[in-house]
Amino acid sequence: MPVIILKHYRIVNRNGIFYVISKKPHRCPCCQGPLKVRDSRPRQLILSDETMTFQLRRLKCQNCGALHLEIPDLILPHKHYSREVIENALHGNLLSCPAENSTIYRWSKELKDLEAETWDEQEMPPQKEE
Numbered sequence: 001m002p003v004i005i006l007k008h009y010r011i012v013n014r015n016g017i018f019y020v021i022s023k024k025p026h027r028c029p030c031c032q033g034p035l036k037v038r039d040s041r042p043r044q045l046i047l048s049d050e051t052m053t054f055q056l057r058r059l060k061c062q063n064c065g066a067l068h069l070e071i072p073d074l075i076l077p078h079k080h081y082s083r084e085v086i087e088n089a090l091h092g093n094l095l096s097c098p099a100e101n102s103t104i105y106r107w108s109k110e111l112k113d114l115e116a117e118t119w120d121e122q123e124m125p126p127q128k129e130e
């Protein structure tokens, strides 16, 4: 699933869950069609001394039907700290990880999904310079 990286947003805390409010309406990155909120799902961000739970929206394109996950730029994998924590957990360093096994399993899956998504959206293979 492609992601939409939000750069202009604010974060609202409701009962300990953080919601990302986009300041701009989006267009589908595939076809520029209008997007409609389909549902949302939680994603945890582990900081060095606390855990934040974000509720991220999934937007469906009304034109081509593509589904996009909306992510604020602060939780991009290469910027946020949780990746390190998650990777430690996945590599068996469980003593330092506060999460339960089911959570780690979910992280493992989400991390793979996230890597697939962000590769599509964010990263280009390095260009060889002649």
Ligand SMILES: [Zn+2]
Pocket: 028, 029, 030, 031, 032, 033, 061, 062, 063, 064, 065, 066
């Ligand atoms: Zn579209």
